[in-house]
Structures are given as C-alpha cells and as structure tokens.
Amino acid sequence: MKNxxxxxxxxxxxxxxxxxxxxxxxxxxxTLLLAVSIAAVIGTVLQQNQPYADYxxxxxxxxxxxxxxxxxxxxxxxxWFLLILVFLVLSTTVCIYRNAPIMIREMTNYGENIQLxxxxxxxxxxxWTISSNADDLVHAATKLLKHNGFSARLSETKERSLVxxxxxxxSRLGYIFTHVAIVLICIGGLIDGNAALKFREMAGLLIPETxxxxxxxxxEISRLGVATPAFRGxxxxxxxxxxxxxxxxxxxxYLVQNLPFSVExxxxxxxxxxxxxxxxxxxxxxxxxKRLAKPLEQTxxxxxxxxxxxxxxYQASFNDGGSLIEFTxxxxxxxxxxxxxxxxxxxxxxxxTANDKNWILExxxxxxxxxxxxxxxxxxxxxxxxxxxxxxxSNTGEAKEYLNYMLxxxxxxAYFYLxxxxxxxxxxxxxxxxxxxxxxxxxxxxxxxxKLGEEAYLRDLAQNKLDPxxxxxxxxxxxxxxxxxxxxxxxxxxxxxxxxxxxxxxVPEDKREEVTAVYVRVLQQILGEVYVDLLVEEGxxxxxxxxxxxxxxxxxxxxxxxxxxxxxxxxxxxxxDFEHRQASGLQITKSPGKNLVYPGCxxxxxxxxxxxxxPQRRLWVFVQKxxxxxxxxxxxxxxxxxxxxxxEYEIIRDQFNRVFKG
Numbered sequence: 184m185k186n187x188x189x190x191x192x193x194x195x196x197x198x199x200x201x202x203x204x205x206x207x208x209x210x211x212x213x214t215l216l217l218a219v220s221i222a223a224v225i226g227t228v229l230q231q232n233q234p235y236a237d238y239x240x241x242x243x244x245x246x247x248x249x250x251x252x253x254x255x256x257x258x259x260x261x262x263w264f265l266l267i268l269v270f271l272v273l274s275t276t277v278c279i280y281r282n283a284p285i286m287i288r289e290m291t292n293y294g295e296n297i298q299l300x301x302x303x304x305x306x307x308x309x310x311w312t313i314s315s316n317a318d319d320l321v322h323a324a325t326k327l328l329k330h331n332g333f334s335a336r337l338s339e340t341k342e343r344s345l346v347x348x349x350x351x352x353x354s355r356l357g358y359i360f361t362h363v364a365i366v367l368i369c370i371g372g373l374i375d376g377n378a379a380l381k382f383r384e385m386a387g388l389l390i391p392e393t394x395x396x397x398x399x400x401x402x403e404i405s406r407l408g409v410a411t412p413a414f415r416g417x418x419x420x421x422x423x424x425x426x427x428x429x430x431x432x433x434x435x436x437y438l439v440q441n442l443p444f445s446v447e448x449x450x451x452x453x454x455x456x457x458x459x460x461x462x463x464x465x466x467x468x469x470x471x472x473k474r475l476a477k478p479l480e481q482t483x484x485x486x487x488x489x490x491x492x493x494x495x496x497y498q499a500s501f502n503d504g505g506s507l508i509e510f511t512x513x514x515x516x517x518x519x520x521x522x523x524x525x526x527x528x529x530x531x532x533x534x535x536t537a538n539d540k541n542w543i544l545e546x547x548x549x550x551x552x553x554x555x556x557x558x559x560x561x562x563x564x565x566x567x568x569x570x571x572x573x574x575x576x577s578n579t580g581e582a583k584e585y586l587n588y589m590l591x592x593x594x595x596x597a598y599f600y601l602x603x604x605x606x607x608x609x610x611x612x613x614x615x616x617x618x619x620x621x622x623x624x625x626x627x628x629x630x631x632x633x634k635l636g637e638e639a640y641l642r643d644l645a646q647n648k649l650d651p652x653x654x655x656x657x658x659x660x661x662x663x664x665x666x667x668x669x670x671x672x673x674x675x676x677x678x679x680x681x682x683x684x685x686x687x688x689x690v691p692e693d694k695r696e697e698v699t700a701v702y703v704r705v706l707q708q709i710l711g712e713v714y715v716d717l718l719v720e721e722g723x724x725x726x727x728x729x730x731x732x733x734x735x736x737x738x739x740x741x742x743x744x745x746x747x748x749x750x751x752x753x754x755x756x757x758x759x760d761f762e763h764r765q766a767s768g769l770q771i772t773k774s775p776g777k778n779l780v781y782p783g784c785x786x787x788x789x790x791x792x793x794x795x796x797x798p799q800r801r802l803w804v805f806v807q808k809x810x811x812x813x814x815x816x817x818x819x820x821x822x823x824x825x826x827x828x829x830x831e832y833e834i835i836r837d838q839f840n841r842v843f844k845g
Contacts, residue, residue: 206270207277215271222267226258235435240609257434260377268369268376275365283362286355293347294801295338302805302818307832313843314812321346323842324804324815331835333802348802354822357793360786367783371776375413380433391436398428401439407431409443413774416440420448421504421766425471429771442771444472446496449480451765453501457564459554464501466767497770503529504766506549508571510756513629515747516676518636522629525756529571529764537753541578544756548572551763553588567592569761575752583751586612589758591619597735600625600757604750615746617755618739625757627717627736632744634713635675641668644712670702671709678745682706710741798823802835815843 205211229250238256239247254261302308313320321337321344328335333348383389392405407414416429416438427445431438446468453464465484470491472479481489489496506529514520517538525544527533533544550570557565568590576582586603598619603612620627634640645667673681682702690698714737718725723733798821805816817839821828 203277203281206274207281208274212271212274212278215267215274218267219264219271222258222264225255229255229258231259232257232432234432259372260381262381265373265376265378265381268373272366272369272373275362275369279359279362279366283359286358289799290352290355293336293349294803295336295345295347297345297347297803299343299805299807299816302803302816305818305820307820307829308816308818309836309839310817311815311839311843312809312812313815315843317344317806317808317813320813320815320843321804321806324806324839327835327838327842328802328804331831331838333800343805343807346804346806348804349799350801351797351799351822353793354797354799357790357795357797360790360793362790364783364785364787364790367779367786371779371783374776374779375774376776377413379412380407380438389438391433391438393436398430398439405436405438407438407440409441411440411773413776414440415770415772415774417499417768417770418446419500419502419504419766419768420446421764422448422451424448424504424766429769442494444470444492446470446769446771447478448767451501451504451767453765455552455554457554459552459564459566461501464498464767466498466769468496493773493775495772495774497772498767499770500768502766502768503549504764505529505531506764507762508546508549508758509760510544511759513625513755513757514753515632515750515755516636516753518633524759535754540753542753543576545574545576545582546571547574547584549761549763558593569758571756571758571761573756575754584608585752585756587756587758589761591623597739598623599739602750602755604752606751615743615750616739617743618736620736621732627721628740628743629755630720631714631717631740632675632747634717635671635710635744638668638672641671641709641713644709644716667705667709670706671713674706674710675744675747677748680745681748711737714740795823798828800828800831802832815839 233256235247235251235256238250242250250256254263258264303310321339324346325335325337328346328348331350333350334352335346335348338345338347380389388404389407390404392401414431416431418426418429420426425445425447427442429440429442431440447470449467449469451464451466454462456462463484465482467482468480468489470479470481470489472492479491483489483496483498485498488498508527508529510525510527512523512525512535514522514537520537525533525535527544527546529546529549531546533546535542535544548571550572553567553570554564555567557563559565567588570586570588572584572586574582574584584605584607588601591598591600594616599616600619602615602617604615605612617625617628619625642664645664670682670685673685677684683699686695686699686702715725715729718729718733729737800819800821802817802819805818807814807816817836819828819832819835
C-alpha cells in the first residue's frame with residue numbers, strides 16, 4: 184500500500200516537473216514571442232476593426248472569408264491571440280519562479296569558496312610573489328577594488344586571504360525585470376483585449392447589430408453596460424448636441440457602449456493649410472455627470488485628450504453635423520413640371536415624385552470649403568466654394584451618387600456649374616458641365632433643354648421656321664415634320680449617341696453616312712431655331728446677329744444637353760442655400776490594462792539597460808603566505824562584454840603592479 188502511494192506521488196511529481204519544465208523552456212518562450220510578433224505585424228499592416236464591406240472591396244470574397252476565418256480583422260481580440268498571451272504569461276511566470284531565486288542568490292554570492300587552481304587557470308589571471316606583509320597586501324587589494332567601483336568582501340583562513348570583488352550585480356535584476364515586464368504587459372493586454380466580449384459572444388449573450396438604426400432602437404443583446412472593463416469606440420457629436428453612448432465596430436456589425444456620463448460639444452473649430460488639408464482642429468466639450476457639482480469643461484485637440492474617471496476622450500476626426508440644405512430642383516425630362524424647392528439636411532432622406540415615379544434624395548455630406556489647384560498664375564490654390572454630396576434612389580432601389588458645387592467654376596473662357604455623377608463609391612466622379620448665362624445662373628440653359636422636350640412647340644417650329652429644302656428620308660410634308668420632331672426629342676433624351684443609334688437601326692449601312700450628315704444639319708437647324716426663339720423671349724436684340732459669348736453658350740449648352748441622358752436623375756438639384764453645422768468625431772477609450780502596461784514598459788527599459796549596460800563583473804585577489812613574503816593571484820571574469828572587461832582588467836592589473844613595485 185505504501186509503495187502504491189509512493190508511486191502515485193512520484194508520478195504526480197514527475198508530471199508536475201515535466202509541465203513546469205515545458206512551460207519554463209526557452210523554446211516555448213521564443214515560439215510564443217515570435218507568434219506575438221507576427222500578430223503585431225498583421226495588426227499594424229492590416230487596418231483593424233473596419234466595416235466588413237471595406238474588406239470585401241479590398242480583398243474580394245474569397246480572401247475576405249479566409250482572413251475572416253483567421254480573425255485578422257481584429258487580431259488582438261481573437262481567441263488564438265488571447266491564448267498566446269495566456270501561455271506567454273504562464274511560461275514567463277514559471278521562468279521567474281524557477282530562476283529568480285537563483286539569480287538573487289548570485290547577486291549576493293561573491294564566490295568566496297573559489298579554489299586557487301581555478302583562479303590560476305582562468306584566462307585573465309596574473310600572479311606575483313611579493314616580499315611584503317600579507318595583511319598589508321590584503322588591505323591594498325581591497326582599496327584598489329573599491330577604487331575601481333567593485334564592492335569587496337574579505338574571507339580569511341590561517342593560510343590564505345581572499346578578497347572577492349563584484350560590480351554590476353544589478354544585471355541579474357535586469358533578467359528579472361524584463362520577465363516581470365513581459366508578464367505585466369501581457370496581463371494588461373488580456374484586460375484590454377476584449378476577452379470578456381469573446382466569452383459573452385461564445386455564450387450567446389452578445390450579438391452585434393448589423394442594421395443602420397437609431398441608437399435608442401438597438402436591442403439589449405447588442406449593448407454593453409457601463410461596467411465593461413475595457414473598450415475603444417467612436418461617436419460623432421454635432422455642435423450643441425450630446426451623446427451618452429458610443430459605437431464599437433465588431434465583426435460585421437457594431438455594438439453600443441453605454442457611458443455613465445454624457446458628452447456635449449459646445450463648439451468645434453478647424454484650421455486649414457493653403458492646400459485645403461486640415462491643419463488643426465479642436466473641440467470644446469462639457470462632461471455632464473450626476474456625480475459632478477457642475478459640468479466639467481475642457482478643450483481637446485489631436486494628441487491632447489480629456490481624461491475623466493478612467494475614460495480617455497480623444498479628438499479623432501470631424502464631419503458634417505447635419506447641415507441644413509436648400510435645393511432648387513430643376514426638371515430634366517418632365518416638361519410640364521416647374522422648378523421647385525426642397526429643404527433637407529445632411530443625413531436625412533427626402534421623398535419626391537418625378538415622371539410619375541417615387542424617388543428618394545439621400546444627402547450624405549456637405550463641405551464648406553473645396554480647395555483646388557488654381558489656374559491663376561502666381562496662385563497655388565483657390566477655394567471653389569461649398570459642395571454637397573447626395574444620392575438619388577429610384578423606387579427599384581438603384582441609386583446614383585452626385586457631387587454638386589454651389590458656385591460656378593471657370594473652364595477656359597466660360598463659367599459652368601459642375602455636378603459629378605457616379606454609379607458606385609468605387610468609381611471616380613464624371614462631371615456634367617452646365618453653362619452659366621449672362622445673369623450668372625442656369626435659367627437660360629434649363630429653359631433651352633425644356634423647350635426641346637415640348638413636342639407641340641417643336642412641331643410648330645418645324646412647320647413654320649425650318650428650311651424646307653432639307654431632304655429627310657420621308658416623302659410627305661407631314662412625315663418630314665414628324666421626323667424633325669422625333670429627331671429633336673431623341674437628341675434631348677439620348678444626345679448625339681441616340682441620333683447615331685436611330686440611324687443604325689433604320690437606315691441601310693451603305694446610306695448611313697449620308698443620312699447621318701443630313702440628320703446633323705437638321706438637328707443643328709432645330710437647335711439653332713429653338714435657341715434664337717429663346718433669346719427673343721428674353722428680349723435679346725438679335726437683329727445684328729448673335730454675339731460670340733451667346734454663340735459659345737449655345738455650343739456649351741448643346742454639349743450639356745447631349746449628356747443629360749447619362750445623368751441618371753430626373754431633376755438637377757442646385758445648391759441654393761445652407762446652414763453649416765459641424766460635428767466632432769470623438770474616440771473614447773477605457774483601458775485599465777494600461778496601468779499594468781506602463782509600469783511593465785518602464786521595467787522592460789530598466790531591465791534591458793541593466794542587462795546590456797551594467798553587466799556583472801567579478802575580481803578575486805588571492806593572498807597566500809610564502810617563505811619570502813606572500814604569493815598573490817589576481818583573476819577576473821565577466822558575464823558579457825568580455826572585450827571591455829579585458830581592458831578594465833589590464834588597467835587594474837597595472838594599478839596592482841605599481842602598488843607592488845612601490
């Protein structure tokens with residue numbers, strides 16, 4: 184029975200010994216540190232915690248799934264990374280447990296039991312035979328060692344005396360400090376690494392929200408309480424607004440983090456460089472907390488956060504805070520409709536009806552300044568004024584995005600209102616140029632394009648004003664008029680491309696070039712007559728012809744009308760007025776782990792310094808009585824930096840030579 188119990192205890196001790204040996208092994212520590220380094224490189228190169236849609240666009244569906252399975256979009260919160268940190272903590276702790284007592288003993292061990300033969304066989308060893316009193320030699324040796332910065336300890340017997348000197352005993356502390364630093368830093372990383380979120384998610388107690396809904400409608404299962412130990416989230420607050428929650432990007436959605444206080448943005452200020460790049464921006468904040476007698480007020484800027492109750496509030500970004508926008512809406516295709524006014528705001532969706540269909544206007548951004556390279560000699564940049572970005576979405580869900588400028592821009596010798604259009608964020612904007620009339624507006628252009636859609640007006644014009652000598656591929660007069668009207672309306676709808684398509688669809692190939700030339704002449708005459716009629720309506724005197732500016736306007740307007748079919752929106756939204764409201768993008772963090780990480784970093788720096796710049800060095804002076812005085816042996820050794828120690832040893836040896844000769 185006793186033997187059985189002894190065997191079980193031996194087996195347990197053996198298993199514990201093997202486990203401690205494995206956890207404390209250098210190979211395991213190096214492997215874990217290498218894994219942490221690789222993860223850190225990935226987390227640095229690959230931007231973390233971005234919306235999944237951004238990663239899909241960047242990497243494609245296949246690699247997105249591969250990287251997502253590996254957890255590379257949130258490396259520092261993945262289960263495998265947290266497990267690496269846990270094992271690194273265990274491994275380093277075992278190493279400290281096993282080696283720290285030994286190193287501490289070494290710091291106080293002067294090697295007083297070293298043998299004379301060992302000293303003589305050392306690579307750095309010098310011997311003297313001196314006809315002096317042994318006690319005097321011991322006293323001189325002790326003083327020389329202390330003079331060179333060595334602490335000295337004397338051990339004596341009847342036959343011999345040994346002076347043991349040591350310098351840099353703290354280098355052993357360097358090893359201990361670096362290992363303790365790794366433990367502290369890793370524990371701090373575990374605290375701030377959202378390990379608690381992982382466990383809650385694995386238990387089914389936490390599900391990220393994927394829909395874009397108001398914060399007060401987000402369910403509790405997607406919310407985090409104020410007791411969450413660590414987090415990093417963002418919130419955008421408009422001027423005059425408050426927020427007591429923030430949003431944490433998490434996998435393919437987000438989480439809402441409740442705060443025990445609310446943050447109010449009193450004012451936001453921004454300065455720009457001449458190039459238009461932000462120079463500096465800052466926010467005046469108020470912290471409203473029931474625990475405060477009055478709100479805490481402080482201004483924050485980049486790299487100058489507000490620290491309150493363990494929470495750090497950083498100035499991270501800025502954006503529009505819901506600027507009020509007034510549009511003048513100009514119809515492109517509905518000739519019966521007149522221009523109107525639409526009042527909306529950034530971040531707001533407004534429904535409207537055009538061409539008997541329902542549409543949605545989604546305003547996404549407003550910019551007060553747009554700095555572009557200047558065409559003026561001697562001037563690098565110029566501000567081209569405000570712009571607004573929005574989408575027009577049809578009842579089928581399809582949308583095009585637009586970027587409209589409020590002020591006209593000069594292109595060569597003429598001015599245009601620019602409106603960019605694209606089908607997806609991955610595309611560049613393609614700009615539609617609307618020429619400016621004599622009054623500085625777009626009224627003339629809009630009336631011009633509208634007249635080209637009025638069938639009755641065009642029919643009357645074709646019957647009374649167009650040149651009957653133009654030969655169209657129709658025999659009867661009525662058919663000629665119909666062809667002219669149809670040609671003008673095709674141009675209005677689809678531009679010159681539509682006219683070419685009409686020819687290709689209805690004319691034999693051998694006659695297409697001839698018919699196209701006729702169509703172009705007819706179209707030019709129709710457009711010219713409509714434009715002249717428009718000028719007459721405005722009261723312009725054309726008795727002596729049309730001046731070059733109005734002729735240039737006609738050419739520019741014709742080119743713009745030709746592109747309307749590709750514009751995509753039934754209305755042109757001209758930015759008429761606005762009330763600018765800014766918002767400050769704040770990043771709020773709670774990271775109690777930093778209280779361990781910062782001391783850990785300090786210990787790491789101190790430990791590395793002690794190891795590399797204060798290495799342990801030992802000297803022994805062995806004094807043994809002889810027949811004619813005393814025999815002396817000086818020997819030394821160093822843990823590292825042997826080349827430097829050899830020089831130091833030679834200096835001390837020379838000092839001994841001078842003393843002994845004196």
